Amino acid sequence: MKTLFTLSLLATGLLATSAFAGDAVKGKATFVGKGCWQCHGYEGQGGSAGPRLANTQLPEDAVISFVHNTNGIMPPFSEKLISDAELSDIYAYLQSRPKPADPKTIPLLNLK
Amino acid sequence: MTEPRNGSGTDRRRFLKGAALAGAAPAIAATTSVTQAQVAAPRHIPSALPPNAHQIAAETHAPGPIENRIGGKPGSDFMVDVLKTLDIKYTPSNCASSFRALHESIINYGENKAPEYLSCMHEESGVGMAHGYFKITGKPLMTMVHGTVGLQHATMGIYNAWCDRVPVIIIGGNDLDAAARPPGVPTFHAAQDINTIVRDYTKWDDMPTSLQAFAQSMVRGYKIAMTPPYGPVAISLDAGLQQEPIGAHNSGLYIPKFTMPSPPSGEMGAVKDAAKMLLAAENPVIVADRAARTPNGIRLLVELAELLQAQVVDQGGRMNFPNTHYLARGAAVAAQADVILGLELSDFWAVVNSYTDNGEHGIGYNSAKAKAGVKLISISSVELLTKANYQDFQRFQSVDISMPADAEATLPALIEAVKSQMTSERRAQNDQRAEKAKKAFADIRARETAAAAVAWDASPISTARLCMELYNQIKDEDWSLVASEGNVSNWPNRLWKMEKHHHWLGRSGGYGVGYGAPASVGAALANRDLGRFSVSIQSDGDLMFAPGVLWTAAKHKIPLLSVMHNNRAWHQEVMHVQRMASFRNRPSNYGNDAGPIGTMIQNPDIEYHKLAESMGWWAKGPIKDPAQLGPAIKEAMAVVKSGQPALLNVWTQPR
Numbered sequence: 001m002k003t004l005f006t007l008s009l010l011a012t013g014l015l016a017t018s019a020f021a022g023d024a025v026k027g028k029a030t031f032v033g034k035g036c037w038q039c040h041g042y043e044g045q046g047g048s049a050g051p052r053l054a055n056t057q058l059p060e061d062a063v064i065s066f067v068h069n070t071n072g073i074m075p076p077f078s079e080k081l082i083s084d085a086e087l088s089d090i091y092a093y094l095q096s097r098p099k100p101a102d103p104k105t106i107p108l109l110n111l112k
Numbered sequence: 113m114t115e116p117r118n119g120s121g122t123d124r125r126r127f128l129k130g131a132a133l134a135g136a137a138p139a140i141a142a143t144t145s146v147t148q149a150q151v152a153a154p155r156h157i158p159s160a161l162p163p164n165a166h167q168i169a170a171e172t173h174a175p176g177p178i179e180n181r182i183g184g185k186p187g188s189d190f191m192v193d194v195l196k197t198l199d200i201k202y203t204p205s206n207c208a209s210s211f212r213a214l215h216e217s218i219i220n221y222g223e224n225k226a227p228e229y230l231s232c233m234h235e236e237s238g239v240g241m242a243h244g245y246f247k248i249t250g251k252p253l254m255t256m257v258h259g260t261v262g263l264q265h266a267t268m269g270i271y272n273a274w275c276d277r278v279p280v281i282i283i284g285g286n287d288l289d290a291a292a293r294p295p296g297v298p299t300f301h302a303a304q305d306i307n308t309i310v311r312d313y314t315k316w317d318d319m320p321t322s323l324q325a326f327a328q329s330m331v332r333g334y335k336i337a338m339t340p341p342y343g344p345v346a347i348s349l350d351a352g353l354q355q356e357p358i359g360a361h362n363s364g365l366y367i368p369k370f371t372m373p374s375p376p377s378g379e380m381g382a383v384k385d386a387a388k389m390l391l392a393a394e395n396p397v398i399v400a401d402r403a404a405r406t407p408n409g410i411r412l413l414v415e416l417a418e419l420l421q422a423q424v425v426d427q428g429g430r431m432n433f434p435n436t437h438y439l440a441r442g443a444a445v446a447a448q449a450d451v452i453l454g455l456e457l458s459d460f461w462a463v464v465n466s467y468t469d470n471g472e473h474g475i476g477y478n479s480a481k482a483k484a485g486v487k488l489i490s491i492s493s494v495e496l497l498t499k500a501n502y503q504d505f506q507r508f509q510s511v512d513i514s515m516p517a518d519a520e521a522t523l524p525a526l527i528e529a530v531k532s533q534m535t536s537e538r539r540a541q542n543d544q545r546a547e548k549a550k551k552a553f554a555d556i557r558a559r560e561t562a563a564a565a566v567a568w569d570a571s572p573i574s575t576a577r578l579c580m581e582l583y584n585q586i587k588d589e590d591w592s593l594v595a596s597e598g599n600v601s602n603w604p605n606r607l608w609k610m611e612k613h614h615h616w617l618g619r620s621g622g623y624g625v626g627y628g629a630p631a632s633v634g635a636a637l638a639n640r641d642l643g644r645f646s647v648s649i650q651s652d653g654d655l656m657f658a659p660g661v662l663w664t665a666a667k668h669k670i671p672l673l674s675v676m677h678n679n680r681a682w683h684q685e686v687m688h689v690q691r692m693a694s695f696r697n698r699p700s701n702y703g704n705d706a707g708p709i710g711t712m713i714q715n716p717d718i719e720y721h722k723l724a725e726s727m728g729w730w731a732k733g734p735i736k737d738p739a740q741l742g743p744a745i746k747e748a749m750a751v752v753k754s755g756q757p758a759l760l761n762v763w764t765q766p767r
Contacts, residue, residue, distance in 0.1 A: 044567075072470060081694065
């Protein structure tokens, strides 16, 4: 229910991206220590096993809710396994990732 | 008490030998009577013996065949005669006593040509090499395996070949005669029905008990393996049959002529119905898995797709469709289709349904992902060959038109049926559909490159960076990606220009880990003979199942550039165990590693470059800095072009 509520807020644009309350340094350690890297990559870049999380446009609250409640491809991580505060740190870490370069400026992504 | 080997009894080999002697009765009888007369005569030693018949013949006739201890041409020499008619170029095998006679005949009587013996460290490597070789050449190899234990080693590779519809000819040695074979080890390695352990995942097997039966069995086996759906066959050879002389009872031996079978094509009524259904569709989608058996299959599929302006999902069992074509799409487009044409799909159910591993009580749930009312057409030769035990046939999916037939062989008729039923109104829609499809394709490509740019400079190196650094170096060669195991988020298929049949060879088939390394070497062997550059993306877990195949590549001078996707884990299992812990609401125990205990390959890290070097490869690593990767690949390529294999140990992101 919480997820549905969050998603509906997202759809109507009522949730704005909050200021990042978390600690990016701690967030990196938690991202690795709790196994998030396994599907999303050490940089949160995503891949065939999980979507990109680095610089996510999703609001922090939506991410925290999703992690606790998902019944999609990703297994849920309860508050016992990862707290809201730890997820805030992870969120800060993901937002701290350098923005990717414009692919047009990377020669190897423009091979003829 | 041990029975004397020359005692009376029902020894089959003695019986065969007896039969052979009986067949040669007149000559032997004469010899026997002379011998008896000599024995009976008084002892007399002349100063000079008159020449005997043999000496006279040696001085006055052309030299005859060199005599040997077994008294004639060995049965295994005849076996080599049979093999040569089938033009089997190599036999990658691990040597063993149960086929020692055939081994000896191949390298000596057969002069180690067609087949040429290739030394392998493991039977699984021999099968894997044959698997990869076929995907380049379209021709099967033969691999010899030892009795019970060799066949047991080979089984995973055979299962992969079965699931991947690849013909491999497995020749097993077996010493059948319990009274005559050596006791101890050879008896541990013998069985009365040795092929039973592979019968569920071979197309056919046999255990011929005469040389004539062998000739028939070998040609029959080759033919069965090469009739779509292709698949492995196993022929077990009795050690005695290989070792004993051909004998007079086999004087009428002949080798049956092999004729390449034509593949089964779809029934014309069904073909016309399929064409009608496809032409009536607003959004037809073609999904292909192992459709293009040959390069011509790609051309046919492009022709059909353009005729219909149908989007094509290449599932990658083979290189079916150029990824540069504007109609190439990912799997998601099937959800919008009103008609789906499935070509040689191993799992049609999963095209129109999904399974999510996240249901109540940790059990997954199913859901439909195709539109309601979608019409399904299947053309699949695998429906002609379904066995009961192993579940490679996947879930049952009802379809509207079912053609148990070879897709590539059916495509010409389907194309003609589409052309003949195409109305001018329908043809007029194609330009508009094409324009829309080209725009969508350009958007997809832009999204792919944007995704590849994320974490471009990361260390460990991103899989996108790994793949593009590699492609940058090989793109101007006649390259062949001979294996890509371990999952690099499919970047080669997303970003490289894949247009030729040898650009992508598909995967293992049965997802038995350990396929990548030997299949790479086998495919590289075939590419070597064609003057083509071979490259593999080699995962760490896959390599360690049977790394001895690296030595085989060096030994036989098979050039291959192996760039490792070393994520230091059996990564699929990392996620599985983590998932279980999450379902059970408890933290996962990582021990001293970065992932669940038992799933990581670290502490210590394996120095794959040293492993490869120890077996005769040029190697370098570990490479962790993305800036160092391009130069290292360039250096390795120069080595490969000189004829050597080269390996780069690259530390990568997980996927």
